[in-house]
Amino acid sequence: MSQLNKINLLKFLTISRNGIQISRHCSKTAVKTEENADDKLDTTPAAIVQDDDEDVEERKRRIDKIRNKSRLLPNHRNMLMGQVPYPDGPESWIHTTLKYNRGLFGKYGLESGVDPRICYPTATEKADQDEFERVAYPFTLQEMQKMNAEIRKAKEDAITKREEDIAKKLGKLDGWMAELNAKIAKKEADARAAKERKERLVEEVRRHFGYTIDVRDEKFKEMLAIKEKEDKKAQKEARKKQKEMKMLEKLITKGKAAAEGSEPEAPQKS
Template sequence: MLHLITGSCFPKSVRFCPTRTKKYYPAWYIPYCLDDYQNVTRSKPNPYEMWDREWKAAGLKTRELQPFDISLLPQHLKLRLKPTREFFQPKYRAELSLDYKRRLFGVYGLASGVDPAALFVEPRTVSFDQAVEQATTRPIPEVLEERRRAEREASEAEEKLMKNIKTSLTKMPELLTKYEAQQQKQAEQIETRELKKKAILEEARDRFGYYVSPQDPKFKKLREEVEEREKLMRKEKRKRDPSGN
């Protein structure tokens, strides 16, 4: 952290003076007691120092026994090894649940002070669970029969699909021939329309002296005249040759 320092003797001068701050640890137990070594290289308390503080806080007279305590366990874990009556007193809401009491009795037995008779499930709860299981769970033969029926339906659907594919493959050459003939007919119709359009454009140029746009009303009127003329020619042709030859 840099502090801005200005002096009255030097009104135009500015000095930056670095000041050392203490690193913040979320799990630190003794605040405001960090030194340079802990600031630079350490991120959590020393277990040996914690161990020594616990001995001092316990107020034990026999300090000679301190070197023999080499487990380095925290106090709440040491209490689990030799639990007392205060250890089994519930402190949190979760410790009042039936599951916690069952686990406590399973680990410590009668020393936990838990009544074994209170750990069994009530007959009403057992009957209710059985009724729910019977209502929501189907018997195994029924499930197997449903699976066999689904497999049989899937097999029939696959056979029907393969049969349709084989039938379609036998008709494929005929369908391809029809498709090619249809495509050729469409191409011929398009070509005929284009030739007819070009012929009308040329006739319009001969009549007006310039090419007319297909969107021009003159072109549309000329096209109607050409269609009417072709219709009359077809009628005369049918009159001359009634047999159609």
């Protein structure tokens, strides 16, 4: 762009309260001027209008406000930009509290304008903290270490005792399994014996009548009850006799042992 074009463009620059505006006729005039650049040279200075009444800081704040397109509240935008939320001072009662100001100083430092001395506990707070620690943590570090050692030892002793108990029970497991199998075998044998005895009694009742009879018949049931009663009596007698035989064998064994213990010793040859 030639020097003439630059000068003509400056004619249409106007500084007002709303900022810098460029006339729509700028481009057309620039084209015209370029055509007549060799014939005419206009050195008229640009028209600059400046409001001297407006303060520089106020103007800067106004321009910054226009540039802010986030639509955030000033305090929120300040927080987003890492600045103090309320640089002009507190706007609510909560902004005057000790907790808020301590947090403000902790985040923004000296830029917050908060006196750093408020971050230290007061005498009342220190007394309350000491009282809390005395009640909440009444034991010294050495005492707590000793208590933890005792608790740990008690847990280890309990684990050791349980392991020994498990090992002892595992040693008896084979005997318990043998006893269980013996009980199961005896139960099965008793069940088979009862079934065989029932079948035998039914067969005896049928032989008694001499013909096939329905087991639901009343005569059959009566005779079966009689046979069962006789069988129970016979079993009772057999158990009684077996018990007497065991007692007799025990007495004979005791008598032999007593006779052997009281037998005089043979005289030794000199």
